Amino acid sequence: MMIRIWFSLLALVSAAPLSAQEGPDDGFDAETILALKGLQLLDQRMNAIGYRLVDANAPYCDQKIARTGLLLNDVAQYADQETARFALGFNGSIGITAVAPDSPAESAELSPGDTLLAINAMPIDDIAIDDPELSNEQPVYRRVAAINRLLEHALADANVQLTISRGGISRTVPIEPVLTCPGRFQIRVSADRSATADGKMVSVSSRLADYFLSDDEFAAVVAHELAHNLLKHRDQLDSQQVNRGFFGQLGKSAQRIKDTEIEADRLSVWLMANAGYDPEAAVGFWTRYGKEHGKGIFSASTHYRWKKRVQLFEEEIAKMAAMEPVDGKYAPPLLTGAD
Incomplete structure (x- = not known):
């Protein structure tokens, strides 16, 4: 159905x-x-x-x-x-x-x-x-x-x-x-499972949205794409003349794209925690998706495989656990507006 x-x-x-x-x-x-x-x-x-x-996360964004x-x-x-x-x-x-x-x-x-x-x-x-x-x-x-x-x-x-x-x-x-913080959000009607960020808009396909087991899982993917936009990754890659087509899967272009993916993964769990979402949901989602789909979504040479991504999430969650929150929030190290 x-x-x-x-x-x-x-x-x-x-x-x-x-x-x-x-x-x-x-x-x-x-x-x-x-x-x-x-x-x-x-x-x-x-x-x-x-x-x-x-x-x-508005207190930590330099633009609003x-x-x-x-x-x-x-x-x-x-x-x-x-x-x-x-x-x-x-x-x-x-x-x-x-x-x-x-x-x-x-x-x-x-x-x-x-x-x-x-x-x-x-x-x-x-x-x-x-x-x-x-x-x-x-x-x-x-x-x-x-x-x-x-x-x-x-x-x-x-x-x-x-x-x-x-x-x-x-x-x-x-x-x-x-x-x-700046950001626009949309559901993109599609039979594939994908999520994208274009510098302003975060898009999640309707089929991927139906796959989430909870709003916390949903927020994990949205926060990752939002992190790309907040960190201005598209502008950064454009200034480096990175090829995001077929040849973007090779050489320096692939590594530069992967670097932005690592940053987005690291920032995403901070964004989640500050908004009251459970950052452990990122661990749960990518573990479940990785086991079920292996080399499916977000697993090209420009992305870490799911086990490595889960390790990144756990590292950032540990950093937050070692901090004293201020008003229940954590200043994300990667955001320029954070103290």
Whole structure:
């Protein structure tokens, strides 16, 4: 059944928009609704874990951004928009998919299913999506990317008023952001098991997310990818002209990539501990995955094999155990903002 849901999700995000089809069905397909609900649950877990990691580690980041804990979604990305609205609870085009626990969005009593109508009285439909900075975004994602960018800019300047609709009733909600480490998070619908970091975004495939046994395991992988972004590894490798293609598996390029992977592994358990996740979950996850899949995910020449990775985690956990935490947190040695 899970495989069928993955394929349903792939169809939902890869099919042409509804306007390009003959027309919506009169009813709603149960399997599509189940797939959408499953994806929303993964989005909510990812949003909660990502927010918790960047919020808890804010004292140690040299750069910070204003954040609310909201995750927005555009129904235009789905082939069957009416079914998407029904499954996700939206009555408009842009809706709230997730609200991170203990975030400003939760304090403002926003909820998944709320429809976003305006930001500081600017209607969502009036936000320009033809900006050259959005040219790298796929067309169906440009509107929500433009909205997120406008929201980030507004939050950086002052408190924000969001106009939302719930149950057909509109209201304006003030929301006061908090400053956290930089970082964006998404579930990437895919039948493979993978996780990536591109310098700004942490992506975890839907199939890998389904593999985790707990949020602590989930956080172990997210924290590793977040560590890459916080340590600016992509910029570092680019400045070294490292080949990340086939030839990146060889010679100096492979070693330089492996060095960044080692750093990300070492930092990840500190990020986890500060956010209240059990760093031992990194040991448990990679032991389980290594035994089950051997040379599968993250095991190219640019990565240590699972036993060596587990050893790195245990070394860092031992370092924390020998320290006296301050307010329950440990200053990660690898972060430039740490004292």
